[in-house]
Amino acid sequence: MRNALHDRESLSDASLWHLCWQAAVGRDFLSHPSLPPRIRNRLIDAHHQPGRVLLDYLLVPTEIHVVSAISPGDSPGSVARAVGNVVARWVRDVHPVRSPVLAGPHRSRSIDSVQELREHARLLAWRPVHLQLCRTPTHHAHGSARIALGLTAAQGFDSWPLLSAFGDSVPGARATLRRWLSIRPSDQAMRYWELTRGLALATGSVGPQPTMAREVRSVEAAALVAAAGSAGIDGALQLVEAWVAARLDARGGLDLQVQTGAQASRGRALVACLVVDCRLCSAASVARHFRRAKATLSEQMAACRRRPADQAILRVPMQRIIEEASALQARARATEQLRVVRGPCGGS
Secondary structure, eight states, rough: OOOGGGGEEEEEEEEEEEEEBBOTTTTTTTSTHHHHHHHHHHHHTTSTTTEEEEEEEEOOOOOOOOOOOOOOOOHHHHHHHHHHHHHHHHHHHHSOOOOOOOOSSSSEEESHHHHHHHHHHHHHHHHHHHSSOOOOOGGGGBBHHHHHHTOOOOOOOOOHHHHTOOOOOOHHHHHHHHHHTTSOOOHHHHHHHHTTTTOOEEESSSSSSSEEEEOOOOOHHHHHHHHHHHOOOOOOHHHHHHHHHHHOOOTSSSOOOOOSSSSHHHHHHHHHHHHHHHTTSOOHHHHHHHHHOHHHHHHHHHHHHHOHHHHHHHTOOOHHHHHHHHHHHHHHHHHHHHHHHTTTTOOO
């Protein structure tokens, strides 16, 4: 895969990275007409070193994204240092306010396969549409998508490293890329991408304060929050709760919120173990969710971890839990809609 990315130099040992910067509140990377071309050129110049290749980039008012191929001995941090401080100075020059330009340090995540690179290219291309900056990916001027598709002059950016992930020739690769970009990512996929890159916070009401907002701490937690949609951490907890209740009682008679007894206590402990293990939230937050004492819940969690039957449940992959819980919720909604349509007398 690495060798196919570039004809002019060997990248067989290179690693692919996504780097991103987020603007501080009130700052705008594109607030002056001079900034987009200067920032783009800076991204290109930062890769004018042996072993570095710029595959993809995107500029939006509050975010800068780069996909880089980096050789061994180099690091994403080195690329970031060649970009972040310089861009911050330029933004401060055109908007001289005494406040930070960047919301924090850059974020970086590895890209480990051709499939992941293709999906990443789609997410970046659709990002301006998701942010309501334009209606289609090809309408946004400050990214590599239009260049890769041949709609805009290259302006110093070599699109072949990215195109080579989609085909062996420029025309064929562009046709494949065009088909790839024609499918809009789901809101869930975009939300997961935001959460795993630190571009969005997970919100909820199960913390010590009436509302909470925090970064997700694992990809499993991000997947749960993304699957819950606007319900955030609370909805993610409810997904796991529904799955555990169905796992312990397939007839649907177990309500972990209100029921007492050994089976309900076991179910609440299983929920707590699953969400604590994936770092969604703390056991104290789960106790508040169920309106139970944290000390009692902790004892029940310890008992679950010793019980062989519960150990098997705790080993179920989180992605499978999400899929099955989402299916349960979809069936419940369909049943409720059917009940409403038929009315209290069952229809006629």
